[in-house]
Amino acid sequence: MSQAAKIPATVITGFLGAGKTSTIQHLLKTAGGKRIALIINEFGDLGVDSDIVKGCGIEGCNDDDVLELANGCICCTVADDFIPTIEKLLNRETPPDHIIIETSGLALPKPLVKAFNWPEIRTRVTVDGVITLVDGRAVADGLFATNPEAIAQQREADENLDHESPLEELFEEQLACADMVVVNKLDLLNEGDMDTVLATIRKEIRPEVKIVKISHGEINASILLGLEAAAEDDLDSRPSHHDDGHEHDHDDFESFAVDLGEIASPEAFIDKLLPIVAEHNILRVKGFAAVADKDMRLVIQGVGSRFQHYFDQEWSEGVERRSRLVIIGDHDMDEPAIRAAIAA
Structure with missing residues (x-):
């Protein structure tokens, strides 16, 4: 089948x-009437990203078109989770015009792209493009090295040493x-x-890869869609640390959810979280x-010490009013201490 027919x-x-x-x-808001299906893969047991998208009120964005692959990494569960989900979309009476896959922030994209060569889906779907979002402020702050200055000094001393941190490698x-x-957070x-x-x-x-600079995730669908990269046919040009067969190890990171009741004030709650994040070197807070x-x-x-908050929708009738956060950090986080500090 030709690429155009996929x-x-x-x-x-x-x-x-x-x-x-x-x-x-923003992509959904500017999709121009295309039937878009979303597959969202999250690290942790709270479907925050999918819940934000669901009920968003965007025309053409129906809850049935948002499918969630939770509790893990899409690149590590291709056969069990991802392929059946894609087949489910393709076998609908009215298939989508375009499929958007949001990977977990800890996922490797290349194994996922490689999965599009599986016989079950190869003739029916193609990877139009891989879009990598970059937090510009985090890169400028050296977040993707455990200790940027120390690593630079070590590499100068012995360039043959591999001093990469898990963050750098990802x-x-x-x-x-x-x-x-796409470099996001240009405003910072x-x-x-x-x-x-x-x-x-x-x-x-x-x-040949283009770099686009944006703020607040604001970018038109016409820029992101229609690249026609057929990435699954171009794997050799996309080098990976794992091409030699080494497995992608998620043991470097862990996550857990914290359930709370109502909070009195958004500002006061975030002021409470900031020293906890700093003390325990928490990478990400969301909820x-x-x-x-x-x-x-x-x-x-929250990303490191940078937090944002906003009201997104009314609480639905019959839904319990509660607070819930996912905490993501290094594998040796002190979970009991973090839970106690947040609950105090």
Whole structure:
């Protein structure tokens, strides 16, 4: 079957907090009537990203078109989870015009792209493009190295040593597989910062890959869709640390959910979270909160010490008003201490 006859799929990848969900929301708003199906893969046992998209009120975005693959990494569960989900979409009486796949922030994109060569789906769907979202502020701050200065000194002393952290490796994997890189959070960068970010990115991408700069995930669907990359036929040009057969190890990271009651104030709650994040080196905080005397649900998103919050929708009738956060960090996080601090 020709590429033109296949349903296109766009893979949207990027590290925790890069802005994938916000970007997808803007993509849906500007999709021009296309029937879009979403597959959302989350790390952790709280479906925050899918819940944000569901009930968004965007025309053409129906809850039935948002499918969630929770509790793990889409790149590690291709046969068990991903292939059946794709087949379910393709076998609908009215298949989607385009499939969007939002990977977990800890996922490797290349194994997922490789899965599109599986016989069950190869003749029916193609990877239109791999879009890698980058948190520009995080790159400028050196987040993707455990200790950037120390690592630089070690490499100068012995360039043959492999001093990569798990964060660095994931960042490089996501860039190496990209057909387009979208630098998000432009509003948080000055000119010098952007020079640093672009230099960091260009070391990892293929020469032909375009870089787009945006703020708040605001980008038109016409820019992201229709790349016609057929990435599944172009795997050799996308190098990976795992091409030699080494497995992708998620044991470097862990997550857990914290359930709470109502909170009194968004600002006070975030002020409470900030020292906890700093003390325990938490990478990502995301979730919802019920605010006393407010009819709207509060979305909370944190990357390191940078937090944002906003009310997204009214609490549905019959839904319990409660607060729930997912905490993501290194494998040796002190979970009991973090839980106790948040609950105090």
